[in-house]
Amino acid sequence: MGLFSRRNVLAILLLLALIVPSFANAYQLFVGNLILIYVLLAIGLNVLVGYAGQLAFANAAMFGIGAYGTALLQVHLSWPFYLAFPAGALIAMAVGLMISLPALRLSGLYLALSTLAFAQFAQWVFLHWDTLTFGAGGFKSPPISFAPLPLSKPVGLYYLSLITTVCVTLFAQNVVASRIGRAFVAVRDSEIAAQSLGVDLLRYKALAFGISGFTAGLAGGLYSQLLNFVSPEGFDLFQMVIQKSTIVVGGLGSIAGSVLGAAAIVIILELLREVKGAQEVFFGAVLIFFVTFLRGGIVSVLQQRLRGWDEPLHGTRGTDAKSAPQLRLDEKESLP
Amino acid sequence: MLLFSYLLLGGLTSGVLYALVALGLVVVNKSTGIVNFAQGELFMFCGFLAWTVHVQFGLAYPLAFLAAIAGGFLLGVVTDRVAFRSLAKTDVVGLVLATVGLGFVLRGTARMIWGGKGDYLSFPPITSPEPVMIGTIMIIPQQMAALAGALVIMLAFAAFFKFTRAGKIMRATADNAKASTLVGISIQNVYTLAFGTGAAIAGAAAVLAAPLSLLYPDMGFAFFIKGFAAAVLGGLNSLSGAVVGGLLVGIVESMAGGYIHSNMMEVAPFLLIMLVLIVCPTGILSLYKARDV
Numbered sequence: 001m002g003l004f005s006r007r008n009v010l011a012i013l014l015l016l017a018l019i020v021p022s023f024a025n026a027y028q029l030f031v032g033n034l035i036l037i038y039v040l041l042a043i044g045l046n047v048l049v050g051y052a053g054q055l056a057f058a059n060a061a062m063f064g065i066g067a068y069g070t071a072l073l074q075v076h077l078s079w080p081f082y083l084a085f086p087a088g089a090l091i092a093m094a095v096g097l098m099i100s101l102p103a104l105r106l107s108g109l110y111l112a113l114s115t116l117a118f119a120q121f122a123q124w125v126f127l128h129w130d131t132l133t134f135g136a137g138g139f140k141s142p143p144i145s146f147a148p149l150p151l152s153k154p155v156g157l158y159y160l161s162l163i164t165t166v167c168v169t170l171f172a173q174n175v176v177a178s179r180i181g182r183a184f185v186a187v188r189d190s191e192i193a194a195q196s197l198g199v200d201l202l203r204y205k206a207l208a209f210g211i212s213g214f215t216a217g218l219a220g221g222l223y224s225q226l227l228n229f230v231s232p233e234g235f236d237l238f239q240m241v242i243q244k245s246t247i248v249v250g251g252l253g254s255i256a257g258s259v260l261g262a263a264a265i266v267i268i269l270e271l272l273r274e275v276k277g278a279q280e281v282f283f284g285a286v287l288i289f290f291v292t293f294l295r296g297g298i299v300s301v302l303q304q305r306l307r308g309w310d311e312p313l314h315g316t317r318g319t320d321a322k323s324a325p326q327l328r329l330d331e332k333e334s335l336p
Numbered sequence: 337m338l339l340f341s342y343l344l345l346g347g348l349t350s351g352v353l354y355a356l357v358a359l360g361l362v363v364v365n366k367s368t369g370i371v372n373f374a375q376g377e378l379f380m381f382c383g384f385l386a387w388t389v390h391v392q393f394g395l396a397y398p399l400a401f402l403a404a405i406a407g408g409f410l411l412g413v414v415t416d417r418v419a420f421r422s423l424a425k426t427d428v429v430g431l432v433l434a435t436v437g438l439g440f441v442l443r444g445t446a447r448m449i450w451g452g453k454g455d456y457l458s459f460p461p462i463t464s465p466e467p468v469m470i471g472t473i474m475i476i477p478q479q480m481a482a483l484a485g486a487l488v489i490m491l492a493f494a495a496f497f498k499f500t501r502a503g504k505i506m507r508a509t510a511d512n513a514k515a516s517t518l519v520g521i522s523i524q525n526v527y528t529l530a531f532g533t534g535a536a537i538a539g540a541a542a543v544l545a546a547p548l549s550l551l552y553p554d555m556g557f558a559f560f561i562k563g564f565a566a567a568v569l570g571g572l573n574s575l576s577g578a579v580v581g582g583l584l585v586g587i588v589e590s591m592a593g594g595y596i597h598s599n600m601m602e603v604a605p606f607l608l609i610m611l612v613l614i615v616c617p618t619g620i621l622s623l624y625k626a627r628d629v
Binding site for chain 2: 049053055101102105106108109110112113114116117118120121124128237238241244248252275276277278279280281282283284285286287288291292293295
């Protein structure tokens with residue numbers, strides 16, 4: 001184990017994250033919190049796309065469903081946040097499981113299309129179901145208080161996000177290192193081979209969609225509190241592109257990569273906040289660049305440069321050239 | 337009757353436009369196996385190009401039309417050379433992500449050049465905007481112009497594939513890439529040509545659509561997803577299927593908007609896509625599997 005092994009780097013990042021509220025100003029704390037939320041999103045998406053290989057575009061919609069679910073349960077049914085937050089995530093997970101049903105029959109491009117259509121449909125519901133979602137203008141979500149604890153709302157929310165993110169990261173690390181993670185990778189690399197080894201496609205695809213839906217829902221609940229406001233605008237295709245950028249930059253099929261990628265992307269996003277056009281050009285270019293020239297993302301560079309970055313099950317694509325020819329055969333079939 | 341004919345004509349008009357977008361997608365997919373997720377943005381970009389030529393430089397409409405087609409072809413060729421050439425060997429995930437990325441580069445560029453969010457540029461109509469009544473049927477000349485234009489483009493396109501050398505080369509490659517290499521066809525050039533042709537059709541479609549739909553940087557995605565749906569309905573590999581699919585999407589959208597609720601217009605195509613993909617993906621899949629064997 002080198003000094004900069006994966007575990008050490010993540011531990012240092014965690015320590016850093018713990019002390020952020022002691023020196024950061026309000027804006028820096030906001031950005032820190034946003035990074036944590038995007039780490040959640042990136043991990044969920046990476047389990048689905050990077051490990052299980054399902055090319056889905058519905059994550060932004062699940063993020064929205066989590067945000068709307070959490071906030072609307074508080075507004076309409078006046079549930080407390082601590083009930084509404086997990087409930088919102090569970091709703092997003094249920095929707096994720098629902099989407100996984102067509103995914104069983106569809107692969108590659110067809111899955112991309114059906115999930116894109118679903119994402120558009122979800123946004124349409126946010127926009128037009130006025131009586132439930134308050135339409136295009138959005139609505140204020142009631143702010144939470146951490147009353148018995150001596151914490152202001154931003155700091156409290158930051159620590160809540162941090163605890164959630166750490167739990168999800170550990171959970172995801174363990175999932176992908178387990179039998180389930182190996183099954184995901186088997187499904188990604190060849191569905192037929194996976195089936196013949198006794199991997200139940202329905203179960204594992206549903207599981208991947210469920211995990212990604214649940215984490216996106218958690219992220220959405222935290223996001224609604226971070227902004228104190230929910231509107232349909234934040235959950236469009238551009239949101240999806242940002243999330244895809246985080247996992248492509250970090251490294252497809254790497255939990256640590258998701259963390260690094262999310263941090264990098266959010267910081268750049270904030271730097272370019274002034275000009276929406278510049279954000280779009282930049283993230284588009286980032287996607288093209290990483291897919292074309294650096295398929296394994298940041299993590300593949302770290303793996304080459306630093307000892308102790310051995311990431312199990314990561315990088316059968318791009319970084320590990322030897323297994324590429326076998327992949328080709330399989331993927332040719334899923335191309336129309 | 338009045339409402340029905342109005343909806344049908346409106347649906348047909350948007351249908352042929354979706355069909356043109358779908359044709360661009362199918363041409364690229366047939367010869368390269370890539371679905372270009374940036375097709376909608378190419379469409380939007382060409383529309384803005386034509387606007388610049390027609391409105392800002394004050395050149396005639398046919399010139400703007402040619403400029404959009406030429407601009408589209410050039411954009412297609414450049415994107416192929418810059419991005420897709422090195423991508424030809426990666427998997428579906430990589431290809432989709434890269435073309436989505438390309439789409440956003442174009443969208444952001446258009447937003448920075450031609451105005452901010454919510455800015456709609458109007459494109460002057462080629463015909464008088466007054467509707468004409470024939471019996472109980474109302475006809476909007478601009479729609480007729482778009483329909484006729486689209487028909488001409490489709491015919492020209494069919495002729496291109498049937499009679500020209502470049503068209504024959506592309507068909508040969510789509511049929512059997514290895515065999516066409518053996519007879520001396522450069523696959524790389526065919527790919528470039530396919531991207532160029534696909535984007536050129538998008539350009540032509542954009543000039544026809546612009547007077548009806550106005551121009552805004554986010555317009556591309558709506559046209560893309562409906563064109564994609566049309567292409568999938570037609571089997572993603574068939575040119576005539578793309579046209580039928582486009583008309584179907586356009587008419588369903590228009591009828592849903594007229595008879596159910598105007599809000600339904602935006603969402604009907606997506607429900608149609610999900611329904612088709614969930615209920616009978618085997619029908620669509622079996623079409624292309626049959627080709628592969």
